[in-house]
Amino acid sequence: MHARCHIRPMRQGDMDAILHVEHASFGSDAYDRKLFAGYSRACEGLFLVAESAGRVCGYSVTRARGNRAELVSIAVDPPARRKGVASALLASTLRRLRRRNVECLSLMVRLANAGARGFYEKYEFTQVRIVRKYYEDGSDGGLMQRTICGARAGLRQRI
Numbered sequence: 001m002h003a004r005c006h007i008r009p010m011r012q013g014d015m016d017a018i019l020h021v022e023h024a025s026f027g028s029d030a031y032d033r034k035l036f037a038g039y040s041r042a043c044e045g046l047f048l049v050a051e052s053a054g055r056v057c058g059y060s061v062t063r064a065r066g067n068r069a070e071l072v073s074i075a076v077d078p079p080a081r082r083k084g085v086a087s088a089l090l091a092s093t094l095r096r097l098r099r100r101n102v103e104c105l106s107l108m109v110r111l112a113n114a115g116a117r118g119f120y121e122k123y124e125f126t127q128v129r130i131v132r133k134y135y136e137d138g139s140d141g142g143l144m145q146r147t148i149c150g151a152r153a154g155l156r157q158r159i
Contacts, residue, residue: 005052005085007092010040010059014049017056025075029136039063039072048092050076050085060089062097062105069097069148071107090123097148106145108134120144 010018015036022030039061040047046069050058057080061072071093076085097105109116111130125144134141 005050005057005080005088007048007050007088009045010047010049012040014056014059015040018049018059021056021059021075021077022073024078031073036061043072046093046096048089050080050089052080052085058085058089060086060093062093064097064100064102067101067103067149069102069105071105086119087123094123094148101149103147103149104145105148106143108141108143110135111140111142117142117144 015033018036019030019033022036043061043063046062046064048060048062049056056077058074058076060074063070063072071090074086074089076089094105105125106128107120107125108131109120111117117127123146125146127142127144129143131141131143133139
């Protein structure tokens with residue numbers, strides 16, 4: 001079930017709210033304003049926010065290059081979690097990537113984060129590689145991906 005939220009492209013006026021969600025979600029590992037400003041320019045139409053009751057409650061950043069894309073980050077404000085916000089963001093991202101004929105979406109996730117891995121598996125991402133000591137704290141990452149468009153996409157459930 002998706003939350004009652006509106007998914008739209010990020011606007012510059014959203015930056016403070018995005019940074020709030022980022023810090024609440026990732027603490028000392030949070031991205032900074034400068035990095036998000038760069039993504040707002042580089043990820044046109046794929047830097048999305050979820051808005052509910054007039055406030056930003058989540059965001060996702062996806063970078064597309066040719067027929068491939070990377071989900072750079074997705075986060076939901078803690079009070080809005082487990083209400084379908086992340087699902088709504090991911091579904092909107094996948095629809096937008098299909099319209100661009102992107103074939104594959106990949107992402108990195110902490111191997112120790114079973115909840116996040118389970119979420120992505122629900123949306124048909126599969127782990128393709130383990131990257132040892134990927135994160136600054138030395139923890140391992142898992143490269144996950146899924147097909148969006150192309151020969152194998154017809155076998156996939158539409159989100």
